[in-house]
Amino acid sequence: MASTSPGPTGPPRTQRPAWTDRLGIPRGLAWGFLGVLVFMIGDGVESGYLSPYLVQEGLSAQRVAMLFTVYGVTASVAAWLSGALSDLWGPRRVMMAGFGAWVGFQVLMLAIAVPSMNYPLLLLSYGLRGIGYPLFAFGFLVWIAATAPEKRLGTAVGWFWFAFTGGLPTLGSLVASFLIPQIGAYRTLWFSLGLVVLGGLIALLLVRERTGFRRLAPAGERPLATLFGSLALLGRNPRIGMGAVVRMINTVPEFGFLVCLPAFFTQTVGLSLSQWLRLLSVMFAVNIVFNLVFGVLGDRIGWRRTVAWCGGAGCTVTSLLLYYVPTLLGGQYALCLLVAGLFGATLAGYVPLSALMPSLAPAHKGQAMAALNLGAGASTFVGPALVALFLGPLGVQGVIWIFAGLYALSGVLALFLRTPAEDRARRADGEPAPGPVPATTTAAPAASEGL
Missing domain, CATH: 1.20.1250.20 (MFS general substrate transporter like domains)
Structure with missing residues (x-):
C-alpha cells in the first residue's frame, strides 16, 4: 500500500513581518x-x-x-x-x-x-x-x-x-x-x-x-x-486627571497663538501676510514629520520621558524663541522659519501621551482616551480665553511667558504619570508608590520606563 510522504520535519519557518509592521x-x-x-x-x-x-x-x-x-x-x-x-x-x-x-x-x-x-x-x-x-x-x-x-x-x-x-x-x-x-x-x-x-x-x-x-x-x-466613567476615572485615578491637564496644555498655546501671533508677525515683526502663512505651513509641516519621530523615540526611551522633556521642556524653550528671536534679531525671515519649525517639532513631543494614557488604566482604555480627548477639547477654549484675558494688560510678551510657564508645568506633571507596571516594579524594589493605583493585572509596556 502506498504511503503518503510526511512533510518537512525541520523547524517551522518564521513568517517575515509585513512592511507595515516594520514601520x-x-x-x-x-x-x-x-x-x-x-x-x-x-x-x-x-x-x-x-x-x-x-x-x-x-x-x-x-x-x-x-x-x-x-x-x-x-x-x-x-x-x-x-x-x-x-x-x-x-x-x-x-x-x-x-x-x-x-x-x-x-x-x-x-x-x-x-x-x-x-x-x-x-x-x-x-x-x-x-x-x-x-x-x-x-x-x-x-x-x-x-x-x-x-x-x-x-x-x-x-x-x-x-x-x-x-x-x-x-x-x-x-x-x-x-x-x-x-x-x-x-x-x-x-x-x-x-x-x-x-x-x-x-x-x-x-x-x-x-x-x-x-x-x-x-x-x-x-x-x-x-458613558460617564471617564469623568469618574478622573477622581479615582489622579494620574488620569494629570494626563488630561497635560494634554490640554499641549495645544492651549497653539490655539492661543493662532489668535495673537498673526498680528504680531505682520504688524510688529513686519512680515507680509503671505510670509506669515508660509511660516505657519512650515510649523505644521515639521510637526507632521516629528509626530513620527517622537512616536518612535517614545517607544525607545519611554513615553513619559519623551512627553516631559521633548514636549514640556522643549516647548517651554521654543515658545520663548518664537517671540524673542524675531523681536531681538529684526525679523530675519530665515530665522523666523527656523524657530517656527523648532516649535512645531517640540509640539510633537506630546504624541506618546496617546500611548501613555490608556496604559495608566489598562482595564478602561476607552475611558482613559475619553479623558485625554476631553483635555484636547478644552484647549480649543482655554487658549483663546487666556489671550483675551491677558493680551490687553500684558501684551504678546506676557502671553508668551504664560504659555511657556504652562508648558513647563506640563513637563513636571508628566514626570508623575507612572503606569501600574512601573509602580509594581518600584514596590518590588522596596520603594513606596505614591498615589492610588487602579487594580489591574494587565501589564503595561516596558517602554514607558521611568526616569
Whole structure:
C-alpha cells in the first residue's frame, strides 16, 4: 500500500513581518490610517477659507465667529464621547456614527443652508457637523490603543497623528489652494465631501481587525457608568486627571497663538501676510514629520520621558524663541522659519501621551482616551480665553511667558504619570508608590520606563 510522504520535519519557518509592521503600523489597522488621512484632508479643505468665504457671502464677522464657536463646542463634546462610546459600542460603530454625521450635516449645509444663507440652518448643520471628525478620527485612535502591540504603541499613535495633521490642516489647505481658482469656493466644499466619503469608506470597509467591532468595557458594566466613567476615572485615578491637564496644555498655546501671533508677525515683526502663512505651513509641516519621530523615540526611551522633556521642556524653550528671536534679531525671515519649525517639532513631543494614557488604566482604555480627548477639547477654549484675558494688560510678551510657564508645568506633571507596571516594579524594589493605583493585572509596556 502506498504511503503518503510526511512533510518537512525541520523547524517551522518564521513568517517575515509585513512592511507595515516594520514601520510600526499594526497590520490589521493599516487601511484605517489611510482612511483617516483622506478623511481629514476632506475635513481640512475648508480650514483656511470658510470664514472669509461666508463673510463674502453676506454673513457678519460676529455671526461667523458664533458659527465657529458652536462648531468648537460640539467638536469638544464629541472628542470626549469618542472614547466613552468606544467602550460602550466599540470603536468601529463610533467611527460609523462620526462618518454619518459628517456626511449628513455637510449635505444639509451645502444643499440648503449655504445657497440660502439661512443662518439658523447654518448653525444647525455646521454646528452639528462638528461631532463628525472627532468621533471618526478619535474612535480610530481608541482602536489603535486597544489593539496595537504595547511595545510599538507610541509608534502607532505617531502614525495616527501623522495622518491626522497631514490632512488637517496641511494637505486639506493645499487641496483648497489648487481647487478654488479652478472650480470656485462653493464647489470645492462639495469636493471635500467626496474626499470624506472616500476616506470613511476606506477605513470602515477595509479594516477587519475584530477588536474594534465590539465594546471595550467589561461585560455587564452599565451603559451610563460606561458613558460617564471617564469623568469618574478622573477622581479615582489622579494620574488620569494629570494626563488630561497635560494634554490640554499641549495645544492651549497653539490655539492661543493662532489668535495673537498673526498680528504680531505682520504688524510688529513686519512680515507680509503671505510670509506669515508660509511660516505657519512650515510649523505644521515639521510637526507632521516629528509626530513620527517622537512616536518612535517614545517607544525607545519611554513615553513619559519623551512627553516631559521633548514636549514640556522643549516647548517651554521654543515658545520663548518664537517671540524673542524675531523681536531681538529684526525679523530675519530665515530665522523666523527656523524657530517656527523648532516649535512645531517640540509640539510633537506630546504624541506618546496617546500611548501613555490608556496604559495608566489598562482595564478602561476607552475611558482613559475619553479623558485625554476631553483635555484636547478644552484647549480649543482655554487658549483663546487666556489671550483675551491677558493680551490687553500684558501684551504678546506676557502671553508668551504664560504659555511657556504652562508648558513647563506640563513637563513636571508628566514626570508623575507612572503606569501600574512601573509602580509594581518600584514596590518590588522596596520603594513606596505614591498615589492610588487602579487594580489591574494587565501589564503595561516596558517602554514607558521611568526616569
